[in-house]
Amino acid sequence: SQQGEEDPQALSIQEGENATMNCSYKTSINNLQWYRQNSGRGLVHLILIRSNEREKHSGRLRVTLDTSKKSSSLLITASRAADTASYFCATGSGGSNYKLTFGKGTLLTVNP
Amino acid sequence: NAGVTQTPKFRVLKTGQSMTLLCAQDMNHEYMYWYRQDPGMGLRLIHYSVGEGTTAKGEVPDGYNVSRLKKQNFLLGLESAAPSQTSVYFCASTRGPGTGDNQPQHFGDGTRLSIL
Numbered sequence: 001s002q003q004g005e006e007d008p009q010a011l012s013i014q015e016g017e018n019a020t021m022n023c024s025y026k027t028s029i030n031n032l033q034w035y036r037q038n039s040g041r042g043l044v045h046l047i048l049i050r051s052n053e054r055e056k057h058s059g060r061l062r063v064t065l066d067t068s069k070k071s072s073s074l075l076i077t078a079s080r081a082a083d084t085a086s087y088f089c090a091t092g093s094g095g096s097n098y099k100l101t102f103g104k105g106t107l108l109t110v111n112p
Numbered sequence: 113n114a115g116v117t118q119t120p121k122f123r124v125l126k127t128g129q130s131m132t133l134l135c136a137q138d139m140n141h142e143y144m145y146w147y148r149q150d151p152g153m154g155l156r157l158i159h160y161s162v163g164e165g166t167t168a169k170g171e172v173p174d175g176y177n178v179s180r181l182k183k184q185n186f187l188l189g190l191e192s193a194a195p196s197q198t199s200v201y202f203c204a205s206t207r208g209p210g211t212g213d214n215q216p217q218h219f220g221d222g223t224r225l226s227i228l
Contacts, residue, residue: 030213031213031214041222042116042219043202043219045216045217088155090217098143098206099160099170100214104154105154
């Protein structure tokens with residue numbers, strides 16, 4: 001069963017705009033991670049936010065976590081065509097410290 | 113550093129044939145995983161291993177077997193392939209215990225498997 005669910009399923013924006021993707025989950029977590037997948041490639045880890053953190057930044061990425069609402073958001077600022085990819089959230093739950101459960105992903109298209 | 117390498121990259125099988133997918137990692141990671149990715153389904157965990165000589169079932173293990181005889185290698189076997197096993201298979205690895213909960217996973221580029 002899916003733990004994380006991303007929203008929207010697909011997002012199309014123009015280069016330079018910001019892109020926001022959301023993730024909701026169901027059970028308590030140790031941390032939440034975001035991954036990017038370019039077409040035909042494997043997933044690449046972007047950022048990890050722990051359950052006791054509320055916000056984290058990495059370059060043009062900003063992730064927030066609201067454990068009371070069981071939700072997270074990924075913001076990509078000043079998007080580029082190269083940001084076109086699928087983005088997945090993944091949660092690590094308290095019952096397992098080595099397994100992740102992935103959502104179904106958001107397909108982001110950045111138009112030049 | 114190659115990271116995680118999967119072979120083969122593509123394969124077409126006939127129903128009932130068998131094959132083995134190989135995953136190799138050069139990062140000395142303790143944990144390794146096999147996932148399948150289907151349209152609209154995200155990634156689903158097939159089997160995983162928490163160390164050399166160990167394996168465990170994931171979310172969708174039926175029809176697959178695995179072995180971890182060497183720490184750097186994790187093999188996924190299909191004994192009798194079925195069309196429902198047409199998918200893209202990803203291997204991943206992560207560091208072992210004592211390095212913190214749920215560490216980031218490193219993925220290979222996948223094996224695209226079609227079963228006719």
